[in-house]
Amino acid sequence: MKNLFIIALTIIGLNVQAQEAKTYLIKSGYIKYQLSGSTKGTKELWWDDYGRKTCETEKSTTTTKMFGIKNTEEKHATTVIVKDKFWVADYIDNMGSKGRVPMYQEGQDIVGDMTEKEQQEFADEVLASMGGKKMGTESLNGYTCDIIKLMGVKTWIHKGLALKTEGKILGIETNEMFVEFKPKMSVSSSKFNPPSGVQFEGLAAQADAQGFGSLFGGMEDLQEEENEDEEFTPVDYPFDKFSKIVKDCNIEGYRCVNVRTMDGMHVASFMKGLNSIMVMAQSDENMGDDEEVDSFETFEHNGRTCHYGDLEEDNGSAIIVEYPSDDMIVTFMAIPKKSKNDLIKIVNRMQF
Template structure:
């Protein structure tokens, strides 16, 4: 069960990463920030093609103190992102990672199918579900900014670019303030070359790609990934046709994929996500994987419903023995058994 939830969380995060067809409303430029608070130092950002190309360099020192223990962390990194390709260089560790953001094209299609009003509504929906709110507009050194507060962090945003942030989370104070801003200035193409001086590790796989640059999964996930997955026999074309015809009220289908022997579809409503996963029934150990699930019959199928309090999710597992297949419908945040059964009724596998 845990591996399915991790797949959903990765897919959700990567879809969100890819959703901005244009990250900024300004075509190109440069910003330099002064960092203060628990983290002191500088951060620089160059961008072009409305943010489809970015280069960020940070040199900073973060000092924290918890339970009387003082910790200091140095940072000297360079990150280049060109559409779905990224390079992250850590000059202190003398290491780097590179890869491709999965589902990038699907994310672009998802946004491009929206009108500007729908995109705004979608962004507002995500902000609300994260507990954030808009606090109006303010003039910051001559630039009109939307002021947004979310998860304890207050940001001043000008045409999609954050000019200032301030906040405090778990005793860690974070402040950024722009000290140079050159909107619509020309940026040399060489700025977006991969950082030099380190050897890059390729992290292009779906589950290890972009997230690999942010931190590896725990050991349990690594062990699960090493287990052999038996590929599903069910036609992917048929799976895709069925999920594309499934209308979940308020949700949009943002990605349909087949990888590592499984088919999957992701539906999103703001930050809420529903995922449909079809895999071979030989991959499931019912005694171990379903011992905490409620089992019952529905529309001639054996079904299992369970909740994951730690991940704030729920799942409905439906058996299709004639196709040697199990279908998992998973929701984060969780939905009731009846709500997931209504989705199952719309999926005619």
């Protein structure tokens, strides 16, 4: 059986009918930046479909000095992203890489059903959880911008688009300022084709040649692993009942951002900034043998058999509760980890 928690992470929120979230609030356009500081040069951005399609080209020279040693790095690269696919062309090394954006659909679905107000509130929560804050607003050449400070970097954002960035991290000064801005400009669809002039390799093949195959190979093959021969028995528990229970549950500080049913499993996710709680109901026939579950502590709670343990790779924890009268198990997973008592409190609030 596949790892229950990988399944939870990869299917949460999947729904092909969900409205895709907008990255930018302007449908299409073009920006050119002047780069200064440790990196000097230019960067250009074209976008369409509210940022679901982007093409970025950068030509720059970065100079750093550490322990008296000066290092200079040239960059000439183009990155094209079309929804969940990307291509990166490095014209200095004459190499190209391609792949899929990790967790793209999950991210889209988390905010896709929110109103713009709810999306803004969620963005503010994420910003605060990362230690960032809003510094107010300022007009740049007539464009009203929100000023965001995060990790020592200030960014002026106009309708989702960064018009100016300045900061210094580990002695590297980064400054970007727009010198040309054409909002609502029509952009040719050919701009979002894979860049020409280089041969593209998947991340796994390229990383393997550099000794990082296990890292990127796992990312690239994740989708393929999800589609292997493993079959799941659908849960009989009514989705309408599951949905009502989780939506009526109040977890302090969290909001329910997604409730979905797919491939015979019911899944809900709650978010508090970057912290998440996931609830997944599936048939007990799917539990089978799982090494991670086998290492969990088994105990009884309110007459039900439960299993609690830490998820080492994800810095999370989970409780699996058995519901034999419904031929069902429900997994309550928290990232970052919560104690057994904290998760039991959540279990108690959801009376399946």
